[in-house]
Amino acid sequence: xxxxxxxELVGAFGCPIDENPTGVMEEAAFAAKGLDFRYLTILVEKGxxxxxxxxxxxxxxxxxxxxxxxxxxxxxxxxxxxEAAEIIGAVNMVVNNEGKLWGDNTDGKGFMKSxxxxxxxxxxxxxxxxxxxxxxxxxxxxxxxxxxxxxxIANIDREQGQELVSMLNERTETxxxxxxxxxxxxxxxDTHILSNATSVGLYPNVDQKPDIDYxxxxxxxxxTDVIFNDPNSLFLQEAxxxxxxxxxxxxxxxxxxxxxxxxxxxxxxxxxxxxxxxKKEFGLEQYSNEKTA
Ligand code: NDP
Numbered sequence: 001x002x003x004x005x006x007x008e009l010v011g012a013f014g015c016p017i018d019e020n021p022t023g024v025m026e027e028a029a030f031a032a033k034g035l036d037f038r039y040l041t042i043l044v045e046k047g048x049x050x051x052x053x054x055x056x057x058x059x060x061x062x063x064x065x066x067x068x069x070x071x072x073x074x075x076x077x078x079x080x081x082x083e084a085a086e087i088i089g090a091v092n093m094v095v096n097n098e099g100k101l102w103g104d105n106t107d108g109k110g111f112m113k114s115x116x117x118x119x120x121x122x123x124x125x126x127x128x129x130x131x132x133x134x135x136x137x138x139x140x141x142x143x144x145x146x147x148x149x150x151x152x153i154a155n156i157d158r159e160q161g162q163e164l165v166s167m168l169n170e171r172t173e174t175x176x177x178x179x180x181x182x183x184x185x186x187x188x189x190d191t192h193i194l195s196n197a198t199s200v201g202l203y204p205n206v207d208q209k210p211d212i213d214y215x216x217x218x219x220x221x222x223x224t225d226v227i228f229n230d231p232n233s234l235f236l237q238e239a240x241x242x243x244x245x246x247x248x249x250x251x252x253x254x255x256x257x258x259x260x261x262x263x264x265x266x267x268x269x270x271x272x273x274x275x276x277x278x279k280k281e282f283g284l285e286q287y288s289n290e291k292t293a
Contacts, residue, residue: 004036009059010264011040013052014067018043021281022065025257028277032270037062044070053077056096063095063264071134078103087171088141090134093260104263107135108142110256111195111224117255118247120193120222123147128191130154130181130210131198132161135226139197140164144172152188154179154212187216194239196225201233209234219243228253229282254278 012022018041026039044052046069053074056064066074071090075081078094082104085091091103115122122143129140132155140151151174155161161178168176179185187194194217200210217223223239225231228249236246258269279285 007036007038008264009038009040009061010063010065010260011038011042011061012065012067013042013044013049013070014065015043015045015069017041017067020067021278022257024281025254025274025277026261029258029261029270029274030265032273033265033267035265035267037265046070049073050077053094053101056094057099057101061096063093063260065093065260066091074103077101084108084138084141084145087145087167088137090137092138092256093263095263105138105141106256106259106263107252108138109259110252110254111139111226112142112146113255113259114224114247114251115193115222117251118222118245120245120247121146122193124149125192126150126152126188126190127193127195128152128154128179128187129195129197130185130212131196132157132164133197133199136197137164137167139195139226140168140176141172143193144168144174144176148174150175150177152177152179152191154181154185156181181211184211184213186213187218187221189216189218191221193222193224194244195223196227196233196235199227201225201227201230201235203229206230207234209238214238214242217242217244221245222247225249226252228278229284231284250275250278250284 023039023041030037079100080102085103085105088105095102153161165176165178221244223244224247225233226249227233231248231250254274261269
């Protein structure tokens, strides 16, 4: 057989997309595993997704990540969906199987891997999730599919929060309830896992934390954050002060990237390389791997 000069192509479609660091992490992982894959960070504006998805089939891309504003619209252009993506109603990654496009939502699974790595299972647990946007939907659906007993969604917008609660009650076995978030929200004392899935605390607003009653966090709770930059968020610092076990958002980000890597290549992802690359990208080399992944 002659030489192969053609790389396998994957990437991300989004708008804005310029500051998305996923490509650096995935390309470092491809290099570490000696795979001839390229990850392209591609600006696709709202309204152009149909042609862009036709493009990945025409150009034989192996797959693609979707980010703002395409995660929901992309469903129209896919042939098959994973169970989680179907329930969540949003897709963040696609695999191109010889022209048949399969979509999954690996945000929730990345979160789940972070929990498992920390020795925590959502099965039979009471979980409180702050926020009702995309990250919250992914986390709460995955926890429900993994057998959570009860999920409380706290949100500042009643309609958005109620909609997620109704979906969880209709589509999963878990009992879901809504908590109106119009005051410092109290964490019920029987909560096992408290999860921040709002964007509060994301760089550059690292001096902000969700408006909850921090005294209601108990030492036997596990407290998680989606915020990855800075991973040592004020929210987690407050939880740590009260003796809770904490899990930060950098692990979730790396784990979903690692799952995507494996779904595209069929090869186990070099997670340590991916963590180190992202930490370097975010200027966080001072964090040990134990603390950030
Ligand atoms: P969305 O915009 O879809 O959702 C954000 C949620 O936070 C909404 O429910 C919003 O409520 C709520 N919210 C925003 N500000 C406040 C506030 N001051 N007080 C209370 N609630 C608030 O974003 P995503 O769900 O896509 O992302 C959320 C965060 O998760 C982002 O920071 C993102 O970077 C991070 N993320 C991290 C991942 C990881 O791998 N670590 C993966 C995916 C996301 P409302 O709509 O009513 O304003």
